[in-house]
Amino acid sequence: MNFIMRHQSTLTCAILLAATLFASSCKEERKLPIYGLRDTKTVKNSDGTQGVDTVYQTIPAFKFLNQDSVYITNDHFKGKVYIADFFFTSCTSICPIMHRNLKMISEKFKDNPDVMFLSHTIDFKYDTPSVLKKYAEKLGVDGPKWQFVYGPRDSVYTLAEKSYLVAVNVDSTNRDGYVHQGFLVLIDKDRRIRGAYDGTNPEQVAQLEKDIPVLLAEDKK
Amino acid sequence: MRKFTLISLVSLTLISMFYSCQTAENVQQDAYYVNGRDLYLKHCQNCHGAKGEGLGTLTPPLTDSIFMKANKEKLACIIKNGISTPVTVHGQVYEGKMPEFNLANIDVAQLVVYITNAFGHKQGMYTTQQIENDLKNCK
Numbered sequence: 001m002n003f004i005m006r007h008q009s010t011l012t013c014a015i016l017l018a019a020t021l022f023a024s025s026c027k028e029e030r031k032l033p034i035y036g037l038r039d040t041k042t043v044k045n046s047d048g049t050q051g052v053d054t055v056y057q058t059i060p061a062f063k064f065l066n067q068d069s070v071y072i073t074n075d076h077f078k079g080k081v082y083i084a085d086f087f088f089t090s091c092t093s094i095c096p097i098m099h100r101n102l103k104m105i106s107e108k109f110k111d112n113p114d115v116m117f118l119s120h121t122i123d124f125k126y127d128t129p130s131v132l133k134k135y136a137e138k139l140g141v142d143g144p145k146w147q148f149v150y151g152p153r154d155s156v157y158t159l160a161e162k163s164y165l166v167a168v169n170v171d172s173t174n175r176d177g178y179v180h181q182g183f184l185v186l187i188d189k190d191r192r193i194r195g196a197y198d199g200t201n202p203e204q205v206a207q208l209e210k211d212i213p214v215l216l217a218e219d220k221k
Numbered sequence: 222m223r224k225f226t227l228i229s230l231v232s233l234t235l236i237s238m239f240y241s242c243q244t245a246e247n248v249q250q251d252a253y254y255v256n257g258r259d260l261y262l263k264h265c266q267n268c269h270g271a272k273g274e275g276l277g278t279l280t281p282p283l284t285d286s287i288f289m290k291a292n293k294e295k296l297a298c299i300i301k302n303g304i305s306t307p308v309t310v311h312g313q314v315y316e317g318k319m320p321e322f323n324l325a326n327i328d329v330a331q332l333v334v335y336i337t338n339a340f341g342h343k344q345g346m347y348t349t350q351q352i353e354n355d356l357k358n359c360k
Contacts, residue, residue, distance in 0.1 A: 090318075092267075092268070092320045093267065094267065096267045096268045096276055096279070096280065097267045099276070100270065100276055103277075135279070137278075138277050138278045138279040138317075139276070139277045139279055140277040140278070141277075175320070
């Protein structure tokens, strides 16, 4: 009893502190994971001591022709969040679903200049910039916000598999001639992968729609 | 009085015959519709959409009742052989390419029943026999 009396103020303080901590931890914002391989590097701190930093996998420099036959590079997406995918215009299976869903998302964020879209064709034979232009117009999304790009097989396929972690391939046994995964890959302004969503799955597409604002909020801090 | 009984008996029989034919046809139509919906989901929905709404001007919608009525005998050919000649749907010209579908005639019939009774249409039954005839006239 005596003990409690004597320490009452301390106790109240402790309880208050715990409650505040608890409340603030509850409010802690959701953060998206960072995907891909990671590495560490030793860095020199300002006080001369050594520290270790994590190096995340990033999308390397690229340069492709877009639907207006203009070269675009990473600079086009500088300081922006973007969603990348791999498709081809004559695809009769999953691409229409992916792009129906991505179009819906692009409409939701059409007034936000910090959100962009980047679709790479994997049909290096047929999908020239003018074919991509027609496709974009017909899909109803032709504009600077959504880039459709064409590049040599090696650069596009390597970028897909090594950097965006999306499997793509030529397949002569498939009636369309190509096979690929339908992922929509969310990239942050530091070129890191923050999410991969199956563009044919309504729940995953809904999740992507929820995750974009989370990523945008993170960049604001 | 006997005459009256006879007439009412005959007409009752006729009515019930008519009615049972109706329901038999309805039952068959419902079965075609349900199977047709599954086939639609599997083969067509990716391009034409869950509500038959199409996709931009890449893929036309299936909601144009006038088109569906006017081209009913061509639907089997469109599904079986695909189509790449321009089509006008709801006043919009589409210049795309739909792939061919190697389906059995009964599947085509079920698809036709589905797409001509879903999406706001109500065009009734279409038989496998009709599909067979239509397919003889494909261009």
